Amino acid sequence: MLDEARRYIFKDVELNWPKLVTPQWGYGKQEKEWSVQIATTDKEEAKRWKENHLKPKFNEDTNKWYVELKRKVKRANGEENSIPVVVDHAVNELDATKLGNGSKGNIEVFQFPYEMNGNKGVSTRLEGVQVYKFVVYEKSVGFQPVSQEGSDNPKTEGFTPVGKDASADKEEAKEEPKKVVNKKKKGGDPPSAEDLVKDWE
Numbered sequence: 001m002l003d004e005a006r007r008y009i010f011k012d013v014e015l016n017w018p019k020l021v022t023p024q025w026g027y028g029k030q031e032k033e034w035s036v037q038i039a040t041t042d043k044e045e046a047k048r049w050k051e052n053h054l055k056p057k058f059n060e061d062t063n064k065w066y067v068e069l070k071r072k073v074k075r076a077n078g079e080e081n082s083i084p085v086v087v088d089h090a091v092n093e094l095d096a097t098k099l100g101n102g103s104k105g106n107i108e109v110f111q112f113p114y115e116m117n118g119n120k121g122v123s124t125r126l127e128g129v130q131v132y133k134f135v136v137y138e139k140s141v142g143f144q145p146v147s148q149e150g151s152d153n154p155k156t157e158g159f160t161p162v163g164k165d166a167s168a169d170k171e172e173a174k175e176e177p178k179k180v181v182n183k184k185k186k187g188g189d190p191p192s193a194e195d196l197v198k199d200w201e
Contacts, residue, residue: 002122005112013038015103020096023073032073039066053122071126085128100137106130
């Protein structure tokens with residue numbers, strides 16, 4: 001059991017599901033909070049977490065132990081908490097907007113003992129994150145790149161524009177026939193009527 005409040009750093013953890021910029025509704029949607037999940041595949045590391053008052057759970061699908069660390073927007077007395085500190089390896093301020101799963105770093109927490117209704121325990125609050133491996137979050141849309149058909153300005157085929165008849169639209173697309181005048185035949189004879197008709201075809 002912890003005897004007094006302390007700050008503690010959990011080192012070399014995997015970071016997942018970070019919500020370190022915009023707080024989200026917590027369980028039951030009673031209050032908003034910042035949060036991040038730390039994970040490890042090392043059983044001994046998970047044991048050290050437990051020795052330091054965390055409660056790791058095992059996920060059989062990922063074969064990892066994990067813990068959700070949170071920081072409420074408002075304290076029990078109604079005062080607002082500051083946003084968790086996020087820095088890079090050189091302790092420079094870091095924008096965590098695009099921080100994605102699989103990033104790695106160190107986590108600082110604030111822990112203090114409590115006793116309530118005869119129950120004793122240790123409360124853990126997220127304080128800050130130091131990131132030394134930044135994996136950029138990329139939203140998945142489920143599509144794959146495909147080739148584009150048509151020209152640079154493709155037209156939608158099979159649809160009639162509102163207020164236009166399809167046949168009329170096709171007529172508008174036809175080119176105006178060009179008049180071609182043949183040169184006079186050898187000998188100076190003028191073109192025949194048949195030649196003039198062919199010129200207009």
